[in-house]
Amino acid sequence: MHPEDLMDADMLSEILLLVSGSVIFVTLLLILVTALTQTAALL
Helix, strand or coil, rough: CCHHCCCCCCHHHHHHHHHHHHHHHHHHHHHHHHHHHHHHCCC
8 A cells, every 4th residue: 555545535535434434333332232231230
C-alpha cells in the first residue's frame, strides 16, 4: 500500500466506514453481554 493510496478519497471513506462499523458492532456486543449478565444476576 502506497502513501498516495491512503490519501485517496475512496480508500479513506472505506477505512472510516470499516472503523465506525466495528465500533458500533463492539458497542452493541458489550450492551448485549451486559444485559445478559445483569439478567443472570437477578435470577
